[in-house]
Every structure is written in C-alpha cells, then in structure tokens.
Amino acid sequence: MTIRNLDVLFRPQRVLWLGEPLNDGQRIVLEKVRASGVTMSEALEVADFVLPLVPSSERTLGVILQERHANAATVERLGELGCRALVWPLHEPPSRAVLEAARAYTLRILGPRSVGLSHSSGFDASILPQKTASGSQALIVQSQTVAAAAVDWAAGRRIGFSWVAVTGGESDIDVADLLDYAALDDSTRSVAVEVGLIRGARKFMSAARACARAKPTVILQTRLADRAAAGADPVRSAAFARAGLVEVPSLPGLFDALAALQRLPALSQPRVLVVANGAALCALTVDAVIRNGLLIVEWADALQRQVTARLPTARFRPGAVDIGDPSVEDGVAVLQLLLAAAAADVLIYVRSPVAGHPHEPVARSLAKANLGPRLLTVWLGLESALPSRRLSAEAGQSTFTSPDAAARAVRYRWEYTRNRELLTQTPPRIRPSKLDPAKVTQRLLEYLGAGTDTRPDAALELLRAYGIDSQSRIKPGSLILQLSLERHPELGMHLGLRVEGRGIANAMAYGFVPLDALLADRLLASAGLEAGPTLDRRDVDAAKAALIALSQIAMNQPHVEGVSLRLVVHEGRARAAADARLLLTPGPAPERERLALAPYPAALSQRVRLRDRKEHELRPVRPEDEPSVIELLQSLDSETVRLRFFAHIRHFSHAMAARMTQIDYDRELALVAHAVDAPEALRAIGTLIADPDGAAAEFALLVRQDCGRLGLGRALLGALIEHARRRGIGRVWGIVLAENTAMLELARAMGFHRFLDPDDATCRRVELVLGAAQTPVSEPGLPAFVP
Structure with a gap:
C-alpha cells in the first residue's frame, strides 16, 4: 500500500500527453487540462519526446491517449524524464511489463478505464460533465457513470469537492490508496466512496479503518450482474461496518450522504424536531425520522408557550409543529426561536407549495437569515420547488427533495459518530487458551492424507479441540444456531450466523475475525439474539464463546476452508x-x-531479564489492555507526561487510551512491558506507526518513572527496530524534546542520528536508516545533521 506520488496525480506542475486525441472524451480532457493553467507538452513519438528532462522537484503527470504508446518502453522513458504519475483512460489494462517499468520509478498509474480526476486547486483532467466546485469532501469511485451522476447532483446542490478520482480498472492506484491519501489530506474533511470490486481485502480494510477513524466516510457498494446476485452483498456490508464506514444502500442514498457530510454538524445525539406547513406533512416527516432510528423531541411547556406567543395558530404533536401558512417574517422567526432553544440537534423544515404563497420568498428569507447548519429544508414539489432548492443550496443550507431523504441524511451523519463509539469500546479480557494449534494442524493434515477430511467426526474433533463439545440428541426447548465459517471471494474468512426458534427473526448475520467478546455480542444481536425475558444470559454467553472459538479456528488453522454446524444451546x-x-x-x-x-x-511476544533481575514480558497490546494502559498513564508524574506527550495532561480519556490499544496490527505495533508475575501492572509501552507506504515508521516510548535505568526502554526500542527491519521498513524516526537527554542518549546509543526539527526549535528528530551504515540524508526542508 502506498500513497507515494499521488500528489503528482492531483496537483501536477506539468502535463505530458502522448498521442493526438481520438474522440470527444479525450479532447475534453485536454481542454480541461489547458484551462487548469499547468504547463503542457506533447510527445508524439517514443524515440523523440518533445518534453525535456525536467527537475525531479517538478511534478509531472502523463496522459496516454493512443494504444501505440501503451507499452513498457514509453513508460520507462516517462520515468527517465521525471514523470511520476500517469492517467490511463484506455480500455485495455497495462501489461505486466508496463507495470514493472512504472514500479522502477514509483510512477503511479490511474486506470485503465479511468475518466480521470479533478482537484480543488483547479486542476482537472477528467471527462466528467460538470466542473467540480471547491469543497472539503473527497469522492472516490470506480464507476465513471456513478462519478458523473454524483458530480452533476453536487453541482445542482452547490456542494464542492476537495478532489474527485475515478479509479476504473485499478491496475495500480486503487480505492485503498485513495482512502489513505484522503485520511492524510488536510483539505479533505469527509469522504464518499463507491466500490464495485475489492482488490486486496487486507489493504482495503486497513485503509478504510484508518480513514474512518480520522474522517466521516460513507460507502456505496455496486455489484456486477455477471459476478453475483443483485443487491448489496451482506458480507461486504459486515466488513464495511467493522471498518467503521457508513454504508448507503443506493445512489440517492449516496447523494443524501454527500449533503450530510458536507453540511451537517457532528451529531452526538440524533434529536430531531419537525416544522411543517400541514398536519399530514408533520406526520409523514415524524414517521421518516422514527423509521431511520432517530429521536423525536418532546415539547417543553415553556417552548410551546414561546411558539404560541409568536404564532397562535400553531398546532403541536410529539416531535413536530404545524405552523400552517404564516407570514414569511413569522415563519422565519419561529424557526429562529426553535433553533435558539437548542431543544433539538437538527430541525427539519418541510414546506408544501400553497396557492398565492410560493416557496421562493420563504427560501430567500431563510437564506438571508443564515440560521446555521442545524436547519434542513425540504421544498416539496418539482417545478415550483427547484428555484427554492437552488436558493437554499447557494446559501449553504442542506436541502432535500423529501422528508425521507432529509431523515436519511441525518442518520448517516449520526451513524458515523455512533460507529466510532462502538468500535472504541473496551472488550473484557479473554482467558488465554492452553490449546496448541500446531497439534491440531497436524491432526487435520492426517485427515487430509487419509482422504477423510469431510467426515463429521473430523469436524467434531476440531470443534472439541477448540472447546465446543458435541451431542447427538437435541433437547426440547433448545436454541439452535446455524453457524458457518467460510471464505468470501474478496474478503476471506468470515462467520455466518442464523438463529432458529424462540420466536427470533430468521435473519442472517455476518462477522469477521478476529472476534472479541464485544464483537461477538454485536454479531449475536444483529441476528436477533439478545438476553431478555425469553432468553437466559447464560445461553447468550455460551453462544458467544462458540463464536470466539470459531474465530480462533479461522485465525490459526489455515487449512480450514469451511466449517458448518448447528449449535445447540440449552441451560447455559x-x-x-x-x-x-x-x-x-x-x-x-x-x-x-x-x-x-x-x-x-x-509471535512477537518475548521475555527479557532486566537490570533489576526480574523477568519481563514484552508483548503486543490488546484492546482489553485499556484499563491497564490508563492506570499506567495516570501513575506518571507531570514531568514524564510532558516529555512524552509534549504537554501537561491531567486526565487520560477513554478515547485516548482506545487509540493506543485498538490498533491495526498491519500498520502499527504497540508493545507493552510488564513483570511476568504482574501481567496487569504495565511498566512501559512502545509504539511504531508505519506510513501508508511502509517506507518509514515513527516510534515513541513511555517508561514509568520508577522503572528508569533498568534497560526497559532499550529493550522496547530494540524490539520495535527488529520488527521494522523484518517488515522491510527503511527508516525509523521519532520526535524528542531537546531537553529529554535520556531519550536522546538512548537513541544515540542505538545508532540513531539527530536533526533539528524545522517545525519546532525545542525538538529534535532522531532517525535510523535500517540496513545502512551511513548517516541518513536529511529530508527536504530539514536542517543539517546535528552531531
């Protein structure tokens, strides 16, 4: 995974096109590039490029227009000339030779079948029908038709983008790369994605998790008719939810989400108040609010009296007020009053056209009143509503075509906050298993060798090894769960669950390994299985333990392609x-x-003996370590806190500790250290966070003040460096306060070199180039090496 040279794609200084445009689409692209103001050069023949050798600091983008240039020799020549990104709109994908030639220069390719990209800086190299307005939302799509529809819709709603990219066939740059780019892009505050095919599940999930942690991210999945049945793939949906993405079910849903992410404020609670000019509209909108799982506001007597004082004819119902058809001034005043009262997080104003009282004067007055992002407008109708929708959009208001669309938008905005909270909850500890997976693997290979691997006794033996016993008779009143462990063609191993009996809806639910107790609980709840009057908590816990056992099978038994069973749950x-x-x-x-x-x-766990002669364990952090991490942080004196976090922190929150313990092991490593005889009393923690390229990683260390000079910091840093070396990471670096002499001395002793930090004179950057003996070359903008 890499975001290297994607800046060249979005913000080039020079564009080189190869060949003459053959169709209207290619002519449009060149016209847009010319209008962008970048330097343009034409290269008609591979052997005689017009473009001279350009400085490596100049960002050069190539655009291939004709098949005769779609070869490895052309790409190699482009690399030699300093080109570092290439738009490939051709239908045929680049050959393996082309991709290898591009890889030698880290030359990034967008396509095949890409209709291009645009950026808020003004650069546009696309055949999208509308010029994209500048905004703070990134749009990442695989389908050119979805991109065209979304951009056109956004133009009509005066919604802008930080950038738009159409990945097409994804021979190189894919959705995951662009999610990584969006997560780190300062101009992007939210992200909307359309994906039809996932290439590389681990890479996609890792990038999606990183982006969703940083910014609200919504996703629409499309499925090709020749690949799968119609409708959303529920396994994909489960993966999106696990990553923290908010999924939308349709193209209109994506449009609603674009409006929600661009204009609605963050919602910790989804409390909605409805204002309409009719009782039926109030009822319909309240129904839409409830249907989308949002909360309606109960009226306070004092607020009702304030509204009635301004508008005596107002009629109230739970969560709504019918204001009839008041004067424009009175209507705006009531909306101002309700927003000022802060009784609701969002106010949805729905208006139907009235003879003699058109929408436009009301829309114009609301636009001038500038009532803020908590107001959503719904102008019903078509011909009479279009001008008012335009007025609302131009004023920066969220405006929708129906109450359902407005309620959906609020739900999408709220779901993002709720998902983040759910995904950062701290799971309870799971008792370590004494099972030896290698012995189980050997037994499975024996079944394979004997050709008896599909017999029921092979399945039952495997399940027993992981703590799931069997029985031949099903007792009356038992709860039956249909469980499966199988492999999805894109996303790998996943769990399926369906509940039978006890009057529970027969819904199929899916989940991804690894599972902890909280994730297993949510999987059971999504299948309709929750403790309550008709279901003993002991039965739920027993089912949960079985799900966690299946998760363990998926993780450490690679020869298992599938398991299916009926789980009989009775009396705990x-x-x-x-x-x-x-x-x-x-x-x-x-x-x-x-x-x-x-x-x-x-496998990264290890034991070391320190200078106090105590044996310590260094192991990767687990999500359930959060209480111990908070206890460690709270035990630190103020000076230790300042040296590590560069600030005085009095309280360490759940959110901060969750970020340190709930990590993506594919990109990050956090090692905790504790005495072997006191596993919950953490004494130190060291972190290593790789950039999306995997080229460099930042480290940080924290050692409890009473554990200094024991060699704990050296042991942690050594383990992090060794892990980076095994992963092929080229540089390990860190930022250290200049006065933190102990950390600077440790870094020096372990081979790090020191630089001034160009952003903060009170800090030093320490850097270790792995596998190289020479002093590292300072990065662009970094002052000289400090001896």
Whole structure:
C-alpha cells in the first residue's frame, strides 16, 4: 500500500500527453487540462519526446491517449524524464511489463478505464460533465457513470469537492490508496466512496479503518450482474461496518450522504424536531425520522408557550409543529426561536407549495437569515420547488427533495459518530487458551492424507479441540444456531450466523475475525439474539464463546476452508449437533488473502531479564489492555507526561487510551512491558506507526518513572527496530524534546542520528536508516545533521 506520488496525480506542475486525441472524451480532457493553467507538452513519438528532462522537484503527470504508446518502453522513458504519475483512460489494462517499468520509478498509474480526476486547486483532467466546485469532501469511485451522476447532483446542490478520482480498472492506484491519501489530506474533511470490486481485502480494510477513524466516510457498494446476485452483498456490508464506514444502500442514498457530510454538524445525539406547513406533512416527516432510528423531541411547556406567543395558530404533536401558512417574517422567526432553544440537534423544515404563497420568498428569507447548519429544508414539489432548492443550496443550507431523504441524511451523519463509539469500546479480557494449534494442524493434515477430511467426526474433533463439545440428541426447548465459517471471494474468512426458534427473526448475520467478546455480542444481536425475558444470559454467553472459538479456528488453522454446524444451546451450554461438516484444503491461501484483518501477532511476544533481575514480558497490546494502559498513564508524574506527550495532561480519556490499544496490527505495533508475575501492572509501552507506504515508521516510548535505568526502554526500542527491519521498513524516526537527554542518549546509543526539527526549535528528530551504515540524508526542508 502506498500513497507515494499521488500528489503528482492531483496537483501536477506539468502535463505530458502522448498521442493526438481520438474522440470527444479525450479532447475534453485536454481542454480541461489547458484551462487548469499547468504547463503542457506533447510527445508524439517514443524515440523523440518533445518534453525535456525536467527537475525531479517538478511534478509531472502523463496522459496516454493512443494504444501505440501503451507499452513498457514509453513508460520507462516517462520515468527517465521525471514523470511520476500517469492517467490511463484506455480500455485495455497495462501489461505486466508496463507495470514493472512504472514500479522502477514509483510512477503511479490511474486506470485503465479511468475518466480521470479533478482537484480543488483547479486542476482537472477528467471527462466528467460538470466542473467540480471547491469543497472539503473527497469522492472516490470506480464507476465513471456513478462519478458523473454524483458530480452533476453536487453541482445542482452547490456542494464542492476537495478532489474527485475515478479509479476504473485499478491496475495500480486503487480505492485503498485513495482512502489513505484522503485520511492524510488536510483539505479533505469527509469522504464518499463507491466500490464495485475489492482488490486486496487486507489493504482495503486497513485503509478504510484508518480513514474512518480520522474522517466521516460513507460507502456505496455496486455489484456486477455477471459476478453475483443483485443487491448489496451482506458480507461486504459486515466488513464495511467493522471498518467503521457508513454504508448507503443506493445512489440517492449516496447523494443524501454527500449533503450530510458536507453540511451537517457532528451529531452526538440524533434529536430531531419537525416544522411543517400541514398536519399530514408533520406526520409523514415524524414517521421518516422514527423509521431511520432517530429521536423525536418532546415539547417543553415553556417552548410551546414561546411558539404560541409568536404564532397562535400553531398546532403541536410529539416531535413536530404545524405552523400552517404564516407570514414569511413569522415563519422565519419561529424557526429562529426553535433553533435558539437548542431543544433539538437538527430541525427539519418541510414546506408544501400553497396557492398565492410560493416557496421562493420563504427560501430567500431563510437564506438571508443564515440560521446555521442545524436547519434542513425540504421544498416539496418539482417545478415550483427547484428555484427554492437552488436558493437554499447557494446559501449553504442542506436541502432535500423529501422528508425521507432529509431523515436519511441525518442518520448517516449520526451513524458515523455512533460507529466510532462502538468500535472504541473496551472488550473484557479473554482467558488465554492452553490449546496448541500446531497439534491440531497436524491432526487435520492426517485427515487430509487419509482422504477423510469431510467426515463429521473430523469436524467434531476440531470443534472439541477448540472447546465446543458435541451431542447427538437435541433437547426440547433448545436454541439452535446455524453457524458457518467460510471464505468470501474478496474478503476471506468470515462467520455466518442464523438463529432458529424462540420466536427470533430468521435473519442472517455476518462477522469477521478476529472476534472479541464485544464483537461477538454485536454479531449475536444483529441476528436477533439478545438476553431478555425469553432468553437466559447464560445461553447468550455460551453462544458467544462458540463464536470466539470459531474465530480462533479461522485465525490459526489455515487449512480450514469451511466449517458448518448447528449449535445447540440449552441451560447455559452450547454443543455442536452431530451433523457438523468440515472442508479442508492441502494448499491454503496466504494469510493476507485469508484474513481481511490482521490477527493478534502473538509471535512477537518475548521475555527479557532486566537490570533489576526480574523477568519481563514484552508483548503486543490488546484492546482489553485499556484499563491497564490508563492506570499506567495516570501513575506518571507531570514531568514524564510532558516529555512524552509534549504537554501537561491531567486526565487520560477513554478515547485516548482506545487509540493506543485498538490498533491495526498491519500498520502499527504497540508493545507493552510488564513483570511476568504482574501481567496487569504495565511498566512501559512502545509504539511504531508505519506510513501508508511502509517506507518509514515513527516510534515513541513511555517508561514509568520508577522503572528508569533498568534497560526497559532499550529493550522496547530494540524490539520495535527488529520488527521494522523484518517488515522491510527503511527508516525509523521519532520526535524528542531537546531537553529529554535520556531519550536522546538512548537513541544515540542505538545508532540513531539527530536533526533539528524545522517545525519546532525545542525538538529534535532522531532517525535510523535500517540496513545502512551511513548517516541518513536529511529530508527536504530539514536542517543539517546535528552531531
């Protein structure tokens, strides 16, 4: 995964096109590029490029227009000339030779079948029908038709983009790369994505998680008719939810989400108040609010009296007020009053056209009143409503065609906040298993060798090894769960769950490994299985334990391609029915293809003996370590806190600790250190966070003040460096306060070189080039090396 040279794609200083335009689309692209104001050069023949050798500091983008230039020799020549990005609109994808030639220069290719891109800086190299206005939202799509519709819709709603990119066939640059770019892009505050095909589950999920943690991100999935049945793929939907993305079900839903992300404020609660000019509209809008899982506001007597004092004819109902057809001044005044009262997080104003009282005067007055982002307008109708929608959009108001669309937009904005909260909850500790996975693997290989791997006893033996016993008879009143562990063609191993009996809806739910207790609870709840009057908590806990066991099978038994069983739950015990089935493969896929999420890297755990002669364990952090991490942070004296976090922090929040413990092991590593005989009393923590390129990683260390000079910091930093070296990371660096002499001395002793920090004179940058003996070359903008 890499975002290298994507800046060249979006903000080039020079554009080189190869060949003459052959159709209207290509002519449009060149006209737009010319209008962007960048330097343009034409290269008609591979052997005699017009473009001279350009400085490496100049960002050069190439555009291939004709098939005769679509070869490795052309791409190699482009690389030699300093070109670092290439738009490939051709239908045929680049050959392997072309991709290898591009890779040698880290020359990025957008396409094939890409209709291009545009950026808020003014650069446009696309055949999209509308010029995109400048905004703070990134639009990433694979389909050119979806891109065209979205951009056109946004233009009509006066919604702008920080940038738009159409990835097409994704021979090189894919949705995951652009999600990474969006997460780090200062001009982007929110992201909308359309994806029809996921290439590389681990890469996609890692990028999606990183982007969704940083910015509201919504996604629309499309499915090709020749690849799968119509409708959303529920396994994909489960993956999106696990990553923290907000999924929209349709193209109109994507449009609603664009408006929600661009203009609605962050919502910690979805409290909605409805104002309309009719009782029926109030009822319809309140129904839409409730249908979307939002909360209606209950009227306070004092607020009703204030409204009635201004508008005596107002009629109230739960969550809504029918204001009839007042004067424009009175209507605007009531909306101002309700917004000022702060009784609701969002106010939806719905108006139907009235004879003699058109929408426009009201829309114009609301636009002038500048009532803020909490007001959503719905101008019903078509011909009479279009001018008012335009007025609202030009005033920066969120405006919609129907109450349902407005309620959906609020739900999307709120779901993002709710998803982040759910994904950062702290799971309870899971008791470590004493199982030896290698022994189980050996037994499975014996079944494969004997050709008996599909027999029920093979499945039951595997399940028993992971703590799921079996039984031949199903007792009356038992709860039956249909469980499956299987491999999705794009996203790898996942769990399926359907509940039978007890009057529970027969809904299929899906989840991804690894599972902890909280994630297993949510999977059961999504299938309709929650503790309550008709269901014993012990039964839920037993089912949860079985799900976690299946998750463990998926993670450490690569030869398992599938497991299916009926789980019989009765009186707090869960057993597999005798008809369980197992599917094994002698040649398992690589872990990155099998598991969309990186599993816990238990192999990185190690024991060291420090100067106090105590044996300590260094192990990767787990989400359930959050209480211990907070206890460690709270135990620090103020000076230790300042040296580590560059500020005085009195309180360490759940959100901060969750960010330190709930990490993506594919990109990050956090090692905690504790005495072997006191596993919950953490004494130190070290982190290593790789950039999306995997070329460099930033480290940080924190050692409890009473544990200094024991060699704990050196042991942690050494382990982080070794991990970086195994991962092929080229540089490890960190920012240290100049007065933190202990950390600077440790870095010097371990081979780091020191630089001034150009952004802060009170700090130093320490850097270690792995596998090289020479002093690292300072990055552009960094002052000289400091001895």
